[in-house]
Amino acid sequence: MVLYGVAALALCMLAGMIIGDLLGVAVGVDANVGGVGFAMVLLVLVSAWLRKKGLFPKPTEQGVLFWSALYIPIVVAMAATQNVVEAVTGGPMAILAGLAALACGAALVPVISRIGGRSEPLPEMTEEEKLEV
Template sequence: MILYGVAALALCLLTGTLVGELLGEAMGVDANVGGVGFAMIMLVLITDRLRRKGKFPEPTEQGVLFWSAMYIPIVIAMASTQNVVKAISGGPMAILAGLGALAAGGALVPVLTRIGTPAEPLPPLTGNHEEKQEV
């Protein structure tokens, strides 16, 4: 069952990469534009739908969670292949797009914090847990 989770992630990644390549080609850019982002959005939507239908067993979820934890290293690896110097020297659009995304993300933080109901606070750490951290 863990293999199914990995297979779902692989399918989403391949589809997202294809969409990113096609989007880059449509924009006239020789790069993958948002492929990993599209893949992760698809993975979240698909797994949420399967979970709501009760067709997402725990071992399959563990396979997805393991590779989902690898999201940041994958994004860093993909971003390192982009030609940042050429993008910045090509004009101010790359800088404006980055600043726009930063501003939009910052503006959405208060909106996102209002979604849902407040949860119960976490229980205090026990002395046993603190001893493990010191070792």
């Protein structure tokens, strides 16, 4: 069953890379544009849909969680392959895209902070709990 989680991740990664390549062609860049990001969004959507349908057992979820832990090193490795100096000297599009992403992220902070509402604060730690720490 863990293998199914890895298979779901692999299919989402393949679909994300295809979308990233198509987007790169559409904007006239000879590179994959956001393929890993699209893959992760697809993985979140697919896993949420499977959970809702009851088709996402715990071992399958463990397979997805295992590879999700490797997400940041993969993104760092992929980013290291991009030629940032060439992108910046090639025109202002890279700077504008970065600023647009920053503005969108900053605009979404208040929206995301409202999700879930307020919860009760945690109770004070007992003396035994303080000793364990």
